[in-house]
Amino acid sequence: MNLILLAPEQALSDQQYKLSDRQIEHIAKVLKKDHGDKLRVGVLNGLIGDAVLDKSEWRVTIETLESEPPKTLPMELVLALPRPNMLKRTLMNITAMGVKKIHLLHSAKVEKSYWQSPVLKENSIYDYLVEGLEQARDTVLPAVHQHTRFRPFVEDVLPDLLVKRMGLVAHPYQAEPCPVDLVQPCVLAIGPEGGWNEFEMQKWSDAGMQSVHLGDRILKVETAVPVLLSRLYPAK
Incomplete structure (x- = not known):
């Protein structure tokens, strides 16, 4: 998992998203991220950027969404x-x-x-x-x-x-x-x-x-x- 992909149903607000169980397990066991760490995230069918991890609530707050997804194959x-x-x-x-x-x-x-x-x-x-x-x-x-x-x-x-x-x-x-x-x-x-x-x-x-x-x-x-x-x- 090279990107935490956030779906609309995970949205708590425009900037905050609740993490899924699968994402939580990956962040905790593979990425080993702690409270306040940054994560690379993307919004489904949208842009890519950075978010800050709230480990107490297992949610992220988006800081930036500035990158377009890779080009598609025609x-x-x-x-x-x-x-x-x-x-x-x-x-x-x-x-x-x-x-x-x-x-x-x-x-x-x-x-x-x-x-x-x-x-x-x-x-x-x-x-x-x-x-x-x-x-x-x-x-x-x-x-x-x-x-x-x-x-x-x-x-x-x-x-x-x-x-x-x-x-x-x-x-x-x-x-x-x-x-x-x-x-x-x-x-x-x-x-x-x-x-x-x-x-x-x-x-x-x-x-x-x-x-x-x-x-x-x-x-x-x-x-x-x-x-x-x-x-x-x-x-x-």
Whole structure:
């Protein structure tokens, strides 16, 4: 936790916020801050600054909010729904790297039971996103959309996403090398562990998406995601 992220429901006033149990534990055991010490804080979807710790009441008083959050990636990320035990890590990594629009999508190789997992509940996803923001010292919460049917997404939703954006679909076969250091915004689609099937690849192609690969090695989704993002929009 590199930032104490303060949500609206924690506000006691314009300047004072009550700390959550998780924040208290981190401040006490990891940061080892004492009464009157300064903390780096951010207001959810707002600015970043400094606050003073009141350890007797476990609250903070904001002194300054002067810094903008890091720049976002100009990308809409479409991700075939990973296994539930991988989803948390993947969402945290995506959020930490600056993606603000995420589409979780069904595909032929995604088990239908995944969509019933408790990790897809709104409060669970919120917690994963917040952890990613805290890691990256960011405050802007991503929007996560769930699409349980592949074809309606590609035919009805994707065309609007592709307006003024390059369309890329990660696929290890019959694809071009993934571009580096894009200037324009993009839509990036990343498949499940077993990859997109032939029908799905045809639908991506029909929609105007270009197939790209990362070389001969086949990577797990949780590895491919940060590799693709850092390649398309490297830090500068």
